[in-house]
Amino acid sequence: MKKYQLNNEQLPSFIDHLKKQGTVFAPHKKGDASFSFKKVEDPNTVILDYNRTLNSIKKYFLPPREQLLSFSKRDNSFQKGFIEKEKKIFLGVHSYDMKAVLKLDYNFTQGNPEENYLLHRKNSIFVGVSFTPDEFHFSQSVGIPVHNTEGFDIYLEKNTDGYTVKIITEKGEKLIDGFDTLGKAKDIATNYTQFKNKLKYNYNRLPEVFEQSWNAAVWEEISKKCVGCGTCNLVCPTCYCFDVEDNLDLSLQTGTRDRSWDGCMLNSFAAVAGGENFRKTLAERQRHRVYRKFKYISDITGEPWCVGCGRCTAYCTAGISIVEIVNQLCDIYEQKYLNRPAMAGLNAERL
Amino acid sequence: MSIAISEVKTQELYYPEIAEITAVKRFTDKEKWFDIKLPGGRSLGHRPGQFVQVSLFGAGEAPISITSSPTKKGNFELCVREVGMLTKLLHELEVGSTIGIRGPFGKGFDVESFKGKDILIIGGGIGIVPLRSLINYVIDNRNDYGRLIILYGAKNPNELLFPDELKQWEKNKDIEYHVTVDQGTPEWKGNTGVITTLIPGLDLDLPNTITAVVGPPIMYKFVLMSLKTKRIPDENIYLSLERRMKCGVGKCGHCQINHSYVCQDGPVYHYPELKNLQEAI
Structure with missing residues (x-):
């Protein structure tokens, strides 16, 4: 693997170099305390040292609202939607968000490969960046270390003067082609990136926990706090459920059929015309959400579908923590099925 | 896992075919029967138990069971209860009106394995x-x-x-x-x-x-x-099983029961499989 040194002061010119090759999206400051991926206009506004963006880059592949077709009621005809195929360069992506894109790839290509998603997704280049885990990140526990480079074309690893630039793929090699001011890689020891937030069990043991957790009291307990707002679904980088709805213009004759993000935490999600609702209670809906992250797809793929970004917890309006939920299930599992006392303080590394 | 995205062949999944209503009958206060003709009069090519997404521009789409047998060639039939906005508007349509059709979707009854029974x-x-x-x-x-x-x-x-x-x-x-x-x-x-x-x-x-x-x-x-x-x-x-369905192709998530998408693995389920799905019945 080729490595170079990119010093902090070279960053704006590096971003300019990327901009010549496609539309660049990178993290920017949003309000006082948040960050958001945006199209880069001014390289100086890009922030690579951030904890997490409010939304992940899934918004570029599965837009929050997307027109599927436009129609006219006059002659009952429709026109297909249009998706522009632009070259997109994502700069400053954390390893867990990259992994989330690879998981969405799976969901949108299995069974019926969906054209809409793939048109957005093809032609994308990813430049990753390292991060310092905060109190919400737990990606290590779900098998994604900070420096996990899977999916990246280039990876930027922070060091004292700037970044070690690691060229991962041929696409990445081409991307830096012509940017001649990169220095020789410095031999700087990487800091061990310690996670404060951890699941008690390593992810490969979670399927057996979830096998026994369907009737756990935890679901009822968290439903007392949960307000069913669906924020956790919106900010989750691997949530991809959507609603489809027709919207009429003022003429009431023409309109569009649009899809928009939906959330399984919302009351109407599993309701059918006629009044039946197949997941009426918040407890059932929370259980469904968490099982989707740790069991249903995981049973098939062998991977958890949670990437440990911490967003659902950081942004929960009711203070519900997914790590606490899973750890409580681990405790119950320990006590009930393994006949051992709860392992207070134990962490994934020791298991 | 990494999927070679550039090599995946894509499918257009969400565009309906415009079909014509060729006959309507009222059975009850709430239920009407429709005979539907696809473009060129071709057969739908379904199995008993499958469904289609019926599309009315302005109202959206709804999953509706096919009531005719595939042995009937050409037109297919729907029988629809008026329960929501889309079905209310569908009930107002007359012979000659057009509607959108996607499908057939899902697994139907495995009529081959029923042979001799x-x-x-x-x-x-x-x-x-x-x-x-x-x-x-x-x-x-x-x-x-x-x-x-x-x-x-x-x-x-x-x-x-x-x-x-x-x-x-x-x-x-x-x-x-x-x-x-x-x-x-x-x-x-x-x-x-x-x-x-x-x-x-x-x-x-x-x-x-x-x-x-x-x-x-x-x-x-x-x-x-x-x-x-x-x-x-x-x-x-x-x-x-009946469930809310928006896409019919295993993407939108509404019909999911545990790991199973009703629009893909159902709506017809073999009971031994269904027994293992919590929340199914």
């Missing part, structure tokens, strides 16, 4: 709609199947669907047809009582009888208990 049909309310596709398929391939036993239950005599066909089933010596209503009327001479009251009296060749059950959620619990007392093995039972 006796077929017991249990339909409650509009559950008879998808079952009619199977019934007519068996009637049209009568020599491939054993006995055809139909149990049909409705709330009252006015809610019985397909009245002309019911009379034919009743007359047909080759069909054992039993109907019951929860509440009779003074003119009603037939059985009264819920559909499970028809089950104990059946004389069945157990290992050789396939049971297809479609009805409201509440019905499944009691029908399954009755079938158990008749000692019908679980492996011989198939049921069809």
Whole structure:
């Protein structure tokens, strides 16, 4: 693997170099305390040292609202939607968000490969960046270390003067082609990136926990706090459920059929015309959400579908923590099925 | 896992075909029957038990069971209860109107594996709609199947669907047809009582009888208990589930029951598989 040194002061010119090759999206400051991926206009506004963006880059592949077709009621005809195929360069992506894109790839290509998603997704280049885990990140526990480079074309690893630039793929090699001011890689020891937030069990043991957790009291307990707002679904980088709805213009004759993000935490999600609702209670809906992250797809793929970004917890309006939920299930599992006392303080590394 | 995205062949999944309504019949206050012609008059190519997404521009899409048998070539048929906005607007359409159709979707009844078996049909309310596709398929391939036993239950005599066909089933010596209503009327001479009251009296060749059950959620619990007392093995039972569906292609998530997407793995499920799905029934 080729490595170079990119010093902090070279960053704006590096971003300019990327901009010549496609539309660049990178993290920017949003309000006082948040960050958001945006199209880069001014390289100086890009922030690579951030904890997490409010939304992940899934918004570029599965837009929050997307027109599927436009129609006219006059002659009952429709026109297909249009998706522009632009070259997109994502700069400053954390390893867990990259992994989330690879998981969405799976969901949108299995069974019926969906054209809409793939048109957005093809032609994308990813430049990753390292991060310092905060109190919400737990990606290590779900098998994604900070420096996990899977999916990246280039990876930027922070060091004292700037970044070690690691060229991962041929696409990445081409991307830096012509940017001649990169220095020789410095031999700087990487800091061990310690996670404060951890699941008690390593992810490969979670399927057996979830096998026994369907009737756990935890679901009822968290439903007392949960307000069913669906924020956790919106900010989750691997949530991809959507609603489809027709919207009429003022003429009431023409309109569009649009899809928009939906959330399984919302009351109407599993309701059918006629009044039946197949997941009426918040407890059932929370259980469904968490099982989707740790069991249903995981049973098939062998991977958890949670990437440990911490967003659902950081942004929960009711203070519900997914790590606490899973750890409580681990405790119950320990006590009930393994006949051992709860392992207070134990962490994934020791298991 | 990494998927080579650039090599994946894509599919257009969300564009309907514009089809024409060629006949309409009202069965009850709430249910209407539609005959639908696809472009060029081609057949839908479905299996009994499958569904289509019916599209009305401005109202959206709704999953609707196909009620005609694939043995009927050309046009296909839907029977729709008015329960929401889309179905209300659909009921207002007349012959010559056009609607959008996507599908057929899902797995239907595995009619091939039913060959040589006796077929017991249990339909409650509009559950008879998808079952009619199977019934007519068996009637049209009568020599491939054993006995055809139909149990049909409705709330009252006015809610019985397909009245002309019911009379034919009743007359047909080759069909054992039993109907019951929860509440009779003074003119009603037939059985009264819920559909499970028809089950104990059946004389069945157990290992050789396939049971297809479609009805409201509440019905499944009691029908399954009755079938158990008749000692019908679980492996011989198939049921069809209703769920909210937006895409029909296993993406939107609304119809998901545990790991299973009803639009892909259902709506018709083999009961041994369904037993392992929490929240299914």
